Amino acid sequence: MRAMTIDTTGAPDVLVETELERPVRVNSEVLVRVVAAGVNPIDSKTRSGRGVSSAITAWPAVLGYDFSGVVVEAPYEAHPLQPGTEVFGMTSVPRSGGSYAEFVAVSTLSVARKPRTISHVEAAGIPLAALTAWGLVVDVAKAHEGQRMLVHAGAGGVGHFAVQLASYFGARVTATGSASSLDFLRSLGAAEAVDYSAVRFEDVVGTMDAVIDLIGNVHDDTGTRSLGVLRPDGLIVNGPTGSWPTFAEDAAAAGVRATTYKVAPDASTLSVIARLIDSGDVRVTVDSVFDLCDAAKAHTAIDEGHTRGKIVLRVSES
Template structure:
């Protein structure tokens, strides 16, 4: 049995086309309470772009394997790891900035963070849902406490987090308002959005107010969304932001509506994955996979997520960009490319 594996290392901070190198690295060995997973699929997230650019250089020592989503098959277990056996299909969100990342053929993780993959999802789909799904669950359920009958505003409903958030908010019984480009209106409506606002057609605030305001704002885009949040919130409304915004924002208006703000840096956990899996199995949550690339094309995946390479005229796909690490072992189901597909299994 080989003791090495193929992985993509981040070798320098900066532009995608010079940041990565495909290398042979030692295969990790599971320790006590850990499982070794043969990674069949991972994905690329905005967090990866920030890491590659050097935003978190104090927490990343180069060269480094980055990435956090995994769907794959258990290949081995360490002492005391009795929850899983070799051959089990699993998915999980790896801890951020803790050990080797997931741009690799194998990955080691504490079994407490791992859950069994939903049977209705391919590995590509599961890998595309892990981080964004856990983020959305923590934002809407654990932080905002969304209740049936409330109205939720999701900024950026066609994106990776936004597309999952629209579906989860709808599954929770909320009335969903989202912002999206005009070309994505039909798409996000198919995901379950009740009201869609073209954010490029002017200020969203008057249009949200015309609906009667909202109880919860989920910020996935940054900008001035924290300042503008109170302008659309009902009394005792909640704002959850997943964007680390460096510029100061004036939150004085938040006092006037007794607003609560939550700032979220996602944390992994089996319970969240299990809750998401229930929604998947009930047909209420479907990953949106906009593109699938091989492991060797991580740099291209980063360029796509940033909006396409210069001169190619390629625009950022809807939803997630997945990476098929072992494509010969994974036959992805058709990626969600239409509103109807997004609401069916």
């Protein structure tokens, strides 16, 4: 099979096209022919030597968590996901091979039926970002009617799902973004959209019950400044790994609750998200699509940090 691999960490050009053996399906896994693969910031971090690169034990390595494709081998004859079934899901990089390849073997706990109403390219942009948003907003922050929630980087891959899910569950959402993203944020359900380049968000947003922090302190001390808008005993949830080294200490000093979050593949939640997609209550926005052989260009684009929604690789024909 064709795959984009890395033999070492470094700049985007370390991604090269390679011929590999197909993965072998074992136990309760399905073998999936990948039609499209999502590109996420964690992929870029790992490629550059951060992220989960320290856990890579064999080279060349295939990156990529998200995929949408078609089952070619099922675990057993009566399994619900039989050959021909369209599915989407997440791999477990680097414990297994990634989705920048024509085939993946993954646990059935990591895949669900693809939403019927969208393409494979769109579906490949959903799993990691939407599951992360669900964990941040629903599982941890427990979005509910009347809750005041601030979402930073609301137009990004995780952010655009976080805004929608928080709004769907009744929270009053304030989202930060660039000037060009304000209308987009409102279309996702944000009651208020703040241009971070024009105003200091803490001067205009009022008191919040929860902050979904998708930036940390890597830019303009966004994380630390967020502590000042939380009510006493409010909650801040930080997503990006390594984005705020003093997170716990700073939150404790401010008198608010704080936690990081790490996503896990979850077929049952993916199935719920698929239903929300098919019902029109949640949508995925694809910023750009690259062919598999142009994975380096996709990584360059995500490194620039101005993506609205998701970047996706087209791996094969549907």
